[in-house]
Amino acid sequence: MKMRRSIVALFFTVMLLSGVPVLADEFTEEGNAFMEDFIKAMNTGNYSLIEPHLSERLRNELGEREFAQLRGFTMENYGRLLSFSFVNESREGDMVKLEYEVKAEKGAFPIALTYENGELVGIGLGVRAKPNPAGMVAMILGTLLVLGAFYFIQKPVTPDLVLGAGIALGLSVLIPFYGIISLVVAYSTLSRALFTAFTTALTVEAVKFYFARNRDGLSIGLGLGLGQYVLLSIGTFVATNFIMQLPVSFTGATYWAFLFALTFTAFHALSAETYSKLRDGRLLLLLAFIEGLALAMESLSRLGPSLLLVLLGIAVGLRLGGVIDGIAGREAR
Numbered sequence: 618m619k620m621r622r623s624i625v626a627l628f629f630t631v632m633l634l635s636g637v638p639v640l641a642d643e644f645t646e647e648g649n650a651f652m653e654d655f656i657k658a659m660n661t662g663n664y665s666l667i668e669p670h671l672s673e674r675l676r677n678e679l680g681e682r683e684f685a686q687l688r689g690f691t692m693e694n695y696g697r698l699l700s701f702s703f704v705n706e707s708r709e710g711d712m713v714k715l716e717y718e719v720k721a722e723k724g725a726f727p728i729a730l731t732y733e734n735g736e737l738v739g740i741g742l743g744v745r746a747k748p749n750p751a752g753m754v755a756m757i758l759g760t761l762l763v764l765g766a767f768y769f770i771q772k773p774v775t776p777d778l779v780l781g782a783g784i785a786l787g788l789s790v791l792i793p794f795y796g797i798i799s800l801v802v803a804y805s806t807l808s809r810a811l812f813t814a815f816t817t818a819l820t821v822e823a824v825k826f827y828f829a830r831n832r833d834g835l836s837i838g839l840g841l842g843l844g845q846y847v848l849l850s851i852g853t854f855v856a857t858n859f860i861m862q863l864p865v866s867f868t869g870a871t872y873w874a875f876l877f878a879l880t881f882t883a884f885h886a887l888s889a890e891t892y893s894k895l896r897d898g899r900l901l902l903l904l905a906f907i908e909g910l911a912l913a914m915e916s917l918s919r920l921g922p923s924l925l926l927v928l929l930g931i932a933v934g935l936r937l938g939g940v941i942d943g944i945a946g947r948e949a950r
Contacts, residue, residue: 645703648715648730651737655728656698656719659688672736677805679740686918691744696722752874753854759878760846764839767886773836780832781840781889782848784824789849792817810916811909818909825889826901834893834938835886842882873920880927884908887934895937904930 651670658666664681671679679687691698704716704727713732718725731739767773795816799809821841829837888904907930914923 645706645715647732647737648717649703651730652701652717652719652728656701658684659691659698662688670737672733672738675738675740680806682917683806687742691721691742694744695724695726701728750854751871753850755871755875756846756850756878759875760842760882763842763879763882763886767835767839771833771835773839774833775836777833777836778840778843780828781837781842781885782844783840784828784837785841785844785849788821788824789845792820795820807917810913814912814916815905815909818912819905821885822888822901822905822908825885826892826896826898829889829892830896832893834889834891837893838884838886838889839882841885841889842878846878846882876924877915877920877927880924880931884927884930884934887931887938891934891938900937904933907933 647670651667654666654670658664662685664684667684668676699720699722701717701719704718706716707714711734715730715732717728717730719728726745727743729739729741729743730737731741764773795813796809798816799812803809803812825834825837825841891900891904907926911923911926911930914920914926
């Protein structure tokens with residue numbers, strides 16, 4: 618009897634000891650298989666290579682469009698991916714996290730895979746963008762160009778210009794929370810982009826509408842552009858690249874940075890000028906809708922349509938804000 622109990626105990630001991638590495642190997646094999654297909658997919662742009670590995674929830678988060686954006690960002694900053702190596706595995710309840718390091722032509726970065734109940738539910742890439750000081754300079758030039766152009770039409774009122782810059786700094790603290798809230802109230806990349814864009818636009822336009830009353834709206838809008846594209850761009854670049862040592866600011870093509878700074882500064886100036894003359898909530902909603910669509914398109918990397926929408930907002934401001942009349946009056950004099 619004692620011999621039988623000893624054999625049973627030995628059997629269960631062997632099972633328990635051998636069960637952990639078998640389970641670990643199972644997830645490691647799955648992770649390794651994904652990483653192989655991931656590197657191929659990133660190098661070729663073939664999303665179908667990784668799609669079978671993803672859970673249904675993750676497919677909704679990382680569709681073909683999002684994968685293309687991630688691939689473009691990674692290729693631009695790291696070049697072709699070369700190989701991967703397993704780093705660590707950790708567990709918490711039903712969650713298993715596998716950590717890898719990916720080597721590429723221009724460096725290396727970490728990637729973490731999260732499995733829940735045997736399904737891949739999360740992918741985290743520790744990729745960083747190269748700093749682009751030219752983008753910062755382009756945004757500053759675009760904003761100053763608009764400021765100079767409007768200076769010949771109507772000299773800005775300094776207190777209102779400073780107020781607009783202060784508004785931009787204040788909004789820079791508030792608006793990032795909308796992105797956090799979107800993670801709770803929205804369940805797809807598109808819905809999160811729309812929620813963040815329209816809440817941001819409505820907030821910005823409502824603040825401009827409020828402060829433009831009995832003030833020089835043109836100066837407030839120009840100050841908003843100065844705060845956003847000059848003060849914040851310099852502050853962000855210095856903070857991320859020299860204080861936090863995180864080169865994450867001002868990526869992408871320089872000409873887009875210039876065009877968006879130029880057009881959005883003009884839009885802010887003209888819309889605020891319009892609010893100072895027409896106290897109509899319907900106008901606020903119209904311009905907030907146009908701005909929200911433009912921001913949503915920009916966040917989805919549809920930069921051309923986004924720019925066209927901003928130009929539409931500028932046209933509305935020119936038509937209703939009286940700036941054209943100001944130009945005509947100056948020429949008559």
